[in-house]
Amino acid sequence: MKITVWGSRGSICSPGSKTIRYGGNTTCLELRTTTGRLVVVDAGSGLRYLGKQLMKEPGVKDIIFVLTHSHWDHLIGFPFFAPAYKPEYNISLCGGPAARDSIRKYLGHQMSAPYFPVDFSIMKARFTYGCACPSDRCEGKLEGFLDFNECSSLPLNHPNGGYGFKFVDRGKTFVFLTDNELRFQHEGGLAREQYVEFCRGADILFHDAQYTEAEYVHTQGWGHSTYLDAIELAVDARVKRLGLFHHDPDRSDDDLDQQVNFCRDRLSLAGREVDCFAVADGMKLEI
Ligand SMILES: [Zn+2]
Numbered sequence: 302m303k304i305t306v307w308g309s310r311g312s313i314c315s316p317g318s319k320t321i322r323y324g325g326n327t328t329c330l331e332l333r334t335t336t337g338r339l340v341v342v343d344a345g346s347g348l349r350y351l352g353k354q355l356m357k358e359p360g361v362k363d364i365i366f367v368l369t370h371s372h373w374d375h376l377i378g379f380p381f382f383a384p385a386y387k388p389e390y391n392i393s394l395c396g397g398p399a400a401r402d403s404i405r406k407y408l409g410h411q412m413s414a415p416y417f418p419v420d421f422s423i424m425k426a427r428f429t430y431g432c433a434c435p436s437d438r439c440e441g442k443l444e445g446f447l448d449f450n451e452c453s454s455l456p457l458n459h460p461n462g463g464y465g466f467k468f469v470d471r472g473k474t475f476v477f478l479t480d481n482e483l484r485f486q487h488e489g490g491l492a493r494e495q496y497v498e499f500c501r502g503a504d505i506l507f508h509d510a511q512y513t514e515a516e517y518v519h520t521q522g523w524g525h526s527t528y529l530d531a532i533e534l535a536v537d538a539r540v541k542r543l544g545l546f547h548h549d550p551d552r553s554d555d556d557l558d559q560q561v562n563f564c565r566d567r568l569s570l571a572g573r574e575v576d577c578f579a580v581a582d583g584m585k586l587e588i
């Protein structure tokens with residue numbers, strides 16, 4: 302599986318001279334299975350650039366979206382996704398079990414007047430809504446997910462809910478858990494142990510790490526984790542690589558370097574061998 306990062310920032314786009322290295326686009330990942338299938342995770346502002354890239358790839362006409370939740374920073378790129386306006390594209394939209402029936406509604410809502418000038422109905426791609434999975438475990442009923450050995454979801458601990466996802470391709474596991482607060486109980490959220498179990502042994506985990514401990518004193522309950530929360534989860538779940546994700550919009554490149562060093566120091570003091578890094582826009586990983 303190949304993972305390309307098109308957006309790793311949280312909450313709001315943060316372009317500028319201080320975010321050049323890690324980037325300022327909000328959540329969007331491109332996954333390519335070993336069989337070449339394309340899966341897009343979240344539709345934050347980074348999606349616009351992925352759309353432009355896909356328009357140059359005439360062989361790719363089937364696009365599967367996996368959407369974690371409907372907060373703006375995870376959907377804002379969708380109205381700017383060029384392939385959605387072209388009739389030759391087939392776009393499947395999966396938002397986890399609870400969003401099977403509502404995904405069309407919330408994508409359409411963000412393009413409705415007076416919020417946006419162009420209505421969703423102008424988009425001419427062929428859309429399919431919902432994973433059609435009867436349970437939290439994707440059973441491959443959406444064509445394309447068959448290319449994964451496993452695709453499963455679990456509820457996020459986040460205001461208004463949402464889902465985290467696990468993708469297994471040829472025995473290699475990538476877990477994506479953003480907008481997940483490990484130290485606070487939100488309605489519908491799970492206990493920390495269940496997140497540890499979900500991440501167990503992952504080759505790569507991207508986890509929400511928006512706040513420092515000092516910031517968290519004021520932001521508890523906002524739906525996000527701290528750097529310490531993320532590394533402790535990675536250690537307990539024995540993941541191999543941890544990508545710190547959903548960077549606070551106020552975090553500069555130098556701030557992020559400092560936080561990565563803090564996490565690496567903590568991990569090495571504890572004698573833990575987790576490869577920890579901050580996810581950056583443009584980053585490419587392969588497992
Ligand atoms: Zn977010």
Ligand SMILES: [Zn+2]
Nearest residue numbers: 370372459480
């Ligand atoms: Zn959110």
